[in-house]
Amino acid sequence: xxxxxxxxxxxxxxxxxxxxxxxxxxxxxxxxxxxxxxxxxxxxxxxxxxxxxxxxxxxxxxxxxxxxxxxxxxxxxxxxxxxxxxxxxxxxxxxxxxxxxxxxxxxxxxxxxxxxxxxxxx
Amino acid sequence: xxxxxxxxxxxxxxxxxxxxxxxxxxxxxxxxxxxxxxxxxxxxxxxxxxxxxxxxxxxxxxxxxxxxxxxxxxxxxxxxxxxxxxxxxxxxxxxxxxxxxxxxxxxxxxxxxxxxxxxxxxxxxxxxxxxxxxxxxxxxxxxxxxxxxxxxxxxxxxxxxxxxxxxxxxxxxxxxxxxxxxxxxxxxxxxxxxxxxxxxxxxxxxxxxxxxxxxxxxxxxxxxxxxxxxxxxxxxxxxxxxxxxxxxxxxxxxxxxxxxxxxxxxxxxxxxxxxxxxxxxxxxxxxxxxxxxxxxxxxxxxxxxxxx
Numbered sequence: 001x002x003x004x005x006x007x008x009x010x011x012x013x014x015x016x017x018x019x020x021x022x023x024x025x026x027x028x029x030x031x032x033x034x035x036x037x038x039x040x041x042x043x044x045x046x047x048x049x050x051x052x053x054x055x056x057x058x059x060x061x062x063x064x065x066x067x068x069x070x071x072x073x074x075x076x077x078x079x080x081x082x083x084x085x086x087x088x089x090x091x092x093x094x095x096x097x098x099x100x101x102x103x104x105x106x107x108x109x110x111x112x113x114x115x116x117x118x119x120x121x122x
Numbered sequence: 123x124x125x126x127x128x129x130x131x132x133x134x135x136x137x138x139x140x141x142x143x144x145x146x147x148x149x150x151x152x153x154x155x156x157x158x159x160x161x162x163x164x165x166x167x168x169x170x171x172x173x174x175x176x177x178x179x180x181x182x183x184x185x186x187x188x189x190x191x192x193x194x195x196x197x198x199x200x201x202x203x204x205x206x207x208x209x210x211x212x213x214x215x216x217x218x219x220x221x222x223x224x225x226x227x228x229x230x231x232x233x234x235x236x237x238x239x240x241x242x243x244x245x246x247x248x249x250x251x252x253x254x255x256x257x258x259x260x261x262x263x264x265x266x267x268x269x270x271x272x273x274x275x276x277x278x279x280x281x282x283x284x285x286x287x288x289x290x291x292x293x294x295x296x297x298x299x300x301x302x303x304x305x306x307x308x309x310x311x312x313x314x315x316x317x318x319x320x321x322x323x324x325x326x327x328x329x330x331x332x333x334x335x336x337x338x339x340x341x342x343x344x345x346x347x348x349x350x351x352x353x354x355x356x357x358x359x360x361x362x363x364x365x366x367x368x369x370x371x372x373x374x375x376x377x378x379x380x381x382x383x384x385x386x387x388x389x390x391x392x393x394x395x396x397x398x399x400x401x402x403x404x405x406x407x408x409x410x411x412x413x414x415x416x417x418x419x420x421x422x423x424x425x426x427x428x429x430x
Contacts, residue, residue: 012417013427017428017430020427023429024429026429027427027429029427030421050426060390061411062386062410063387065414065418111413118349118351118352120152120153120207121345121348122143122350
């Protein structure tokens with residue numbers, strides 16, 4: 001959160017742009033694939049000019065989003081890429097780090113609109 | 123009689139907030155300011171004689187109306203703490219309204235009070251009305267009332283950009299408190315200088331209670347609405363977590379939504395789900411999606427985010 005200079009309730013666009021800035025490349029996201037993607041729910045390909053993130057479009061929006069956040073974790077961690085967030089990890093430690101980052105980012109994104117008001121007054 | 127009923131209703135509201143918000147205040151420092159403010163407000167109301175006759179309390183202080191000062195200092199501290207917390211909402215951190223500023227304000231209220239000829243007996247609620255011809259009393263009332271009015275305006279200023287509908291009673295309540303302070307200033311000034319007719323002054327005097335205390339009740343209701351929303355979310359999250367993972371350990375208080383998110387993702391990671399768990403996970407996703415701060419784009423078409 002401090003690295004990205006974001007706070008709770010961050011806008012999605014601002015979050016992705018901050019990740020792109022830290023990663024040094026633009027980010028392209030697309031929902032593709034189908035149920036045939038047995039072991040892959042999200043993937044990251046780090047190309048010369050863009051980081052490409054693919055998520056399985058048959059998944060729920062929340063799970064797709066988590067897949068994207070997981071790939072953001074790899075970008076922020078400076079990893080090479082990621083073949084799949086659920087299964088098939090190359091390096092369990094890097095996968096674990098990316099997953100931890102994804103959860104931190106998710107906590108910034110998912111919260112009641114009046115979360116701060118509830119904390120202060122509720 | 124009506125004034126007493128209104129004040130008792132206010133006491134019920136204050137003490138309800140005090141009891142119901144105690145657990146949140148204990149675990150979350152951001153919740154603590156308003157809770158301490160409510161405690162000060164309850165103390166002020168106690169000194170007003172709402173629950174215990176004022177002469178009983180005042181006798182313990184020497185029977186010369188010092189209770190009135192304690193009541194007003196408590197109310198000032200309550201509003202100051204409340205304004206500090208609410209202004210923090212606008213800036214995402216608690217502003218540095220230094221405690222010295224509060225101490226200076228309390229001193230400014232106390233100083234003229236010291237010079238009031240307070241008499242030898244407890245005057246209770248009539249203390250101000252019976253002594254308003256004294257300049258020290260006028261200054262005491264004006265400084266105290268203007269401070270409360272300014273802090274109520276600060277409350278309104280602090281929530282001016284907050285969009286939650288739960289602020290509706292808060293806005294009406296804070297506005298009523300501002301009106302009550304204007305009314306009190308008009309009354310004190312008119313009564314001291316002998317302006318306006320006696321019935322008009324009496325009306326001004328009587329108008330304070332039906333404005334100030336219901337205003338305070340509405341602010342407390344807003345606080346209870348936020349507390350109820352928070353409790354409702356926690357209950358829903360706990361129910362869904364239990365439906366997804368029946369033997370899941372109970373999450374730490376205040377971390378229910380975080381735990382629900384993690385439980386939901388882990389369930390999806392684990393592959394195909396039983397029908398009942400799938401249904402619970404889908405409901406959890408629907409609930410969490412309501413809490414997504416901003417709408418996501420449709421990613422079925424590629425979306426490019428350019429690096430700055």
